[in-house]
Amino acid sequence: MATTAGRRPVTDRLPTFPWDRLTPHKEAAARHPDGLVDLSVGTPVDPVPERLRAALAAAADSPGYPATYGTPELRAAAAGWLERRHGVLAEPGAVLPSIGSKELVAWLPTLLGLGPGDVVVHPELAYPTYDIGVRLAGATPVPADGLSALGPRRVRLVWINSPANPTGRVLPAAHLRKVVEWARERGAIVASDECYLDLGWDGVQPVSVLHPDVCGGSHEGLLALHSLSKRSNLAGYRAAFVTGDPALVRELLAVRKHAGMIVPAPVQAAMTAALSDDGHAEEQKERYRRRRELLRGALERAGWQITHSEAGLYLWAAHPEHDAWDSVAQLADLGILVAPGDFYGAGGGGHVRVAFTATDERVAAAMVRERRSCWS
Numbered sequence: 001m002a003t004t005a006g007r008r009p010v011t012d013r014l015p016t017f018p019w020d021r022l023t024p025h026k027e028a029a030a031r032h033p034d035g036l037v038d039l040s041v042g043t044p045v046d047p048v049p050e051r052l053r054a055a056l057a058a059a060a061d062s063p064g065y066p067a068t069y070g071t072p073e074l075r076a077a078a079a080g081w082l083e084r085r086h087g088v089l090a091e092p093g094a095v096l097p098s099i100g101s102k103e104l105v106a107w108l109p110t111l112l113g114l115g116p117g118d119v120v121v122h123p124e125l126a127y128p129t130y131d132i133g134v135r136l137a138g139a140t141p142v143p144a145d146g147l148s149a150l151g152p153r154r155v156r157l158v159w160i161n162s163p164a165n166p167t168g169r170v171l172p173a174a175h176l177r178k179v180v181e182w183a184r185e186r187g188a189i190v191a192s193d194e195c196y197l198d199l200g201w202d203g204v205q206p207v208s209v210l211h212p213d214v215c216g217g218s219h220e221g222l223l224a225l226h227s228l229s230k231r232s233n234l235a236g237y238r239a240a241f242v243t244g245d246p247a248l249v250r251e252l253l254a255v256r257k258h259a260g261m262i263v264p265a266p267v268q269a270a271m272t273a274a275l276s277d278d279g280h281a282e283e284q285k286e287r288y289r290r291r292r293e294l295l296r297g298a299l300e301r302a303g304w305q306i307t308h309s310e311a312g313l314y315l316w317a318a319h320p321e322h323d324a325w326d327s328v329a330q331l332a333d334l335g336i337l338v339a340p341g342d343f344y345g346a347g348g349g350g351h352v353r354v355a356f357t358a359t360d361e362r363v364a365a366a367m368v369r370e371r372r373s374c375w376s
């Protein structure tokens with residue numbers, strides 16, 4: 001179809017949706033007689049906890065427009081969770097709900113007024129939406145892990161992601177503090193995507209950018225994004241929030257009010273219930289812990305090397321003889337689908353990302369195949 005003369009569709013600025021490239025392998029894996037074991041996309045598969053469904057249902061009669069700012073109960077519950085679980089003192093007034101965190105990642109540069117000529121730094125191996133958000137704003141994405149390599153360039157926004165997708169790497173407080181100091185000296189905003197903060201393994205305790213050990217007690221210039229998708233199995237509800245520098249959050253609120261970026265009232269009620277309760281999150285984490293151990297053991301027995309992976313929902317695995325796409329193909333022959341590491345940056349070409357977001361039944365099916373084939 002012809003495009004209106006002179007118009008450049010936004011899609012011209014965006015890469016091919018990476019997951020489309022995995023489709024042939026998904027089809028191959030699905031032909032396995034015992035069915036597909038999908039360890040590719042990190043989507044929750046366990047039920048939404050009963051008390052969260054009850055909170056959603058109890059708020060079903062919500063005919064009026066909800067507040068973009070969220071209910072006072074939701075903002076208090078978010079601040080309460082951050083203090084209780086992560087030692088972060090957030091002002092409830094500086095909590096702003098978002099429609100899942102992916103939309104905020106994708107629109108943050110635009111909401112902050114960034115555009116052509118503005119540089120946004122994100123990790124070299126990263127969740128692809130940081131790059132997409134910068135492109136949507138027409139700004140310049142720069143993948144860089146070491147900030148000193150950037151030289152005197154003016155940087156407007158720095159994305160950090162600890163625990164990281166895809167590697168599961170956790171940045172210690174001292175490292176995060178250096179990033180914050182670097183950004184403050186240059187007037188750059190730090191946006192910290194903390195959607196796996198509750199999911200540290202083997203005693204690892206990921207730390208928020210808003211923790212006093214990192215930010216010195218001031219949230220100036222900092223934003224932390226939190227998602228309930230993984231912690232509380234709420235990916236289907238689209239439930240997340242941002243907090244940090246009250247002035248920046250006010251700015252985001254002002255734009256989002258104009259733009260109608262509002263979390264539905266029943267979802268706000270479910271989020272309030274989720275953030276007020278830790279029991280369901282601990283139960284879910286225990287399920288993931290068991291699946292992680294099974295999958296990690298199987299991969300290691302078959303000679304795969306696992307790096308980082310100390311938190312989050314993924315094993316970052318490399319086979320000694322195969323690159324990422326060969327590994328994807330080999331595992332697809334066994335009916336197991338994983339994500340090639342180069343989805344997350346050119347440096348990921350030797351790895352695959354193995355999500356442990358499959359049911360116990362599917363993980364058990366993978367174990368049977370491992371015993372028969374050694375997953376080579």
Ligand SMILES: Cc1ncc(COP(=O)(O)O)c(C=O)c1O
Binds near residue numbers: 102103127195
């Ligand atoms: C690093 C990272 N950030 C953000 C998201 C988006 O999460 P959601 O939109 O479900 O809150 C994901 C989802 O997998 C992710 O891995």
